[in-house]
Amino acid sequence: MNHQPRTAKSLTLTLILLTRRPSAEILAKEYKLKQLAWKAWTSLTCGLLFVGVSAGCGGAAATNARSTPTPSPSVSLDRQAAGGTCADGGACAIGEMGPGGGTVFYDAGAEQSWGRYMEAAPAGWNAEGTDTRKEVWCDQNIETTIAVSESIGSGFNNTSAMVAACSSGAANKAQTYAGGGKTDWFLPSIAELEELWNQREKLGIDGSCYYWSSSMGTRFWPFSLSFQNGSRSSLPRDEEECVRPVRTI
Numbered sequence: 733m734n735h736q737p738r739t740a741k742s743l744t745l746t747l748i749l750l751t752r753r754p755s756a757e758i759l760a761k762e763y764k765l766k767q768l769a770w771k772a773w774t775s776l777t778c779g780l781l782f783v784g785v786s787a788g789c790g791g792a793a794a795t796n797a798r799s800t801p802t803p804s805p806s807v808s809l810d811r812q813a814a815g816g817t818c819a820d821g822g823a824c825a826i827g828e829m830g831p832g833g834g835t836v837f838y839d840a841g842a843e844q845s846w847g848r849y850m851e852a853a854p855a856g857w858n859a860e861g862t863d864t865r866k867e868v869w870c871d872q873n874i875e876t877t878i879a880v881s882e883s884i885g886s887g888f889n890n891t892s893a894m895v896a897a898c899s900s901g902a903a904n905k906a907q908t909y910a911g912g913g914k915t916d917w918f919l920p921s922i923a924e925l926e927e928l929w930n931q932r933e934k935l936g937i938d939g940s941c942y943y944w945s946s947s948m949g950t951r952f953w954p955f956s957l958s959f960q961n962g963s964r965s966s967l968p969r970d971e972e973e974c975v976r977p978v979r980t981i
Contacts, residue, residue, distance in 0.1 A: 824849045824981060827934045832912035832979050837931040838884070838924070846885040847980035850920075852928055853911050855936040857977060863938045866972035867905050869954045870898035873969050882947040882955070884923045887978065890946035891918035901969075902944040906977035917977040922947040922955040922964060924978060929962045941974035942967070 818824035824836045830851030838850040858865055870878070878897050879890035894903035906919040920928060922945040932939065942956040942965065949955045949966030956965050956973050967973070 818849070818981070824851075826931060830912075830979075830981055832914040832917070834911060834979070835931075835935050836981070837935060837978075838927045840884070844885055846888065849981040850924065850927070850978050851981060852935050853909060853917065853977040857909055857911055858905075858975075863941055863943075863974040863976060866941075867902045867944070867975050868900075868972055869944050869967075869969040870894060870901040870903070871970075872898050877948055877952060879946050879954075880948050882922045884921065884927065885980070887921040887924045887946050888916070888918045888980065890921055894919065894946060902973070902975045903946055905975050909977045911977075914979055917979045919944060919946040919975065920978045921945055922957065925955075925957045926962065928976065928978065929957060929959055932959055935976075937976065938974060943974045943976055 816822040818828045818836060819831050819833075821831065824830065824839065826836055826839060828836045830836050830849070832851055832853070834851035834853045834857075836849050836851045840848050842848065855862060876897070879893045881890055891903045891907055894901065895907055898904060903919045906917055909917045911917065925943060925945045928935065928937070928943075937943075937959055939959050942958050945955045945957060947955045949964070953966040953968055956967050956971075957963070958965065959974075
């Protein structure tokens with residue numbers, strides 16, 4: 733039997749294996765095709781995962797760009813959720829009608845402990861239809877300090893203190909007003925009254941009047957404000973001056 737040498741047999745097997753193995757060029761083309769197929773699949777998958785959070789697209793989780801807008805810091809969440817007009821409980825603008833049927837005259841810019849806005853009763857708030865019916869500050873003319881705070885947001889508490897000490901007067905008149913079905917009207921503090929004066933043209937306020945505030949000045953005399961020039965005065969409690977109720981929103 734004629735046998736080939738071992739080295740010749742090894743060479744023959746090597747040649748056979750080489751002819752069956754794909755070339756480097758073929759392998760490169762196959763790899764490139766696999767890459768293209770993978771990109772096509774991931775693009776389709778990411779396009780279908782369009783809502784919510786899609787993972788595996790570009791290697792990182794990405795949230796849907798159509799997110800809920802951030803509320804304005806100048807408007808509370810409750811007011812933004814309420815929507816609608818100021819009268820309906822939404823955000824208010826100076827000069828707009830408030831929930832109590834009055835006119836908004838002050839905006840604190842953000843929610844405070846007492847609220848954010850203030851509205852003044854309309855010009856025809858009392859039986860006479862004007863502010864010309866004047867009231868004493870308090871029917872009790874004793875030398876007692878009743879309401880001392882002058883700041884914005886203090887008028888409601890000042891009025892409550894006055895009503896507790898006085899049988900009748902400016903605070904009692906303001907508190908009994910129930911415009912718009914609201915029962916939280918009060919006599920404004922001197923600082924609140926000054927803001928009212930700043931918007932007097934929008935409120936139809938009698939410029940010839942002195943208006944009572946719920947803040948006390950010197951010598952146990954309360955502050956009033958001239959709506960002719962915006963100046964403060966301390967007057968005796970039994971003086972009769974004009975009244976305009978306000979409320980917070």
